[in-house]
Amino acid sequence: MDLQFDKIVPYIPFIVEGILVTLKFTVLSTFFGFLLGIILAFFKISTIKPLKWFGIAYTSIFRGTPLILQIALIYFATPQLLRYDIDPLLAGVIAFALNSAAYISETIRGGILAVDKGQREAAMSLGVPYRKMMWHIVLPQAVKKILPALANESIALLKESALVSTIGAMDLLRRATIVSSKTFLYFEPLILVGGIFYVMVLILTSGARYLERRMQVSD
Template identity: 35%
Template structure:
């Protein structure tokens, strides 16, 4: 039999854990997006070494498990830079480094959907490259990447559960702690599953809303 009454008394802790999950995911996504633009610039660089470094980074991140990347950031990186990283900061950095590789690929794919004639027309009009990028390319790029970027964020929310291995008290770790107190694992993780679903379903609704707005802007 399921008995949720005792587990539900810890609902504030569950909500706090869900808030931390959203927080680390959002920070990781934002930082990853910035790094992703940097990787995109590396891939379009005229210098072969810069392109090679960007490609190597992307291949490493996409070819290794996230848990390995988390351990590298938490245990190896502090030894290299000589600074101790608290679990929360290490978790955000790991998510950022991971997300950056996938965001860079999303951006690259989005750029391929923009006709090359856009660049040629801007050049013929005498527009500077910076103006061309921000006034012509970026608006079209953002409309093209809305669905995959929101999908990347939802994947990051789910991936943040792995941060429990370095004692980041997000939703999964909170559920484990409550399970150890109540001895009700099914109830604890059912509540966690409901909260994850609410967050991710909200992301899917946001995607549809943004897509409708983008279609309206094109009309």
């Protein structure tokens, strides 16, 4: 093997700058995906049939089609329909948030249904409005139960964020391919990016475990 890591040393700062892009993308996608997931979860447990049908149909569509197709539709097809260009990072955030919401909504729905019904009955007997009961009593308990699953979804988003390189976003993988095209070296920049992703996943995993322990202690 003829490995030449010394030749990519000058490009390391350029590659490392992609960390900020990757983290920005992951944080925004997770945040908006979580918010939309909560709304969809409430739709699915709603007694209003149109809302329930919408939530079920939404999840079915986004879980039943490839993520890369969803990214391509938003980045390439949306400008054709709406006559405007969309930033690659923004297109990626929208696609990942919409996709992630479908999975998160199922997780949250399961967490809500896992909360003891006695909690709801006690709140209703005290005259607590339904909306306040869900937001202040049921949902916080549900989140504690599903925290590991939410952490796994965030980790999956971080790793899958590399897909935005296919539409030109200057993330870690995109920068590695640019370096490869300039140096004609592929193993070295790609293994460097792989190591960076691995470290970020380890940090995120450790943070999730710490938060989980803190929430268990607070119980």
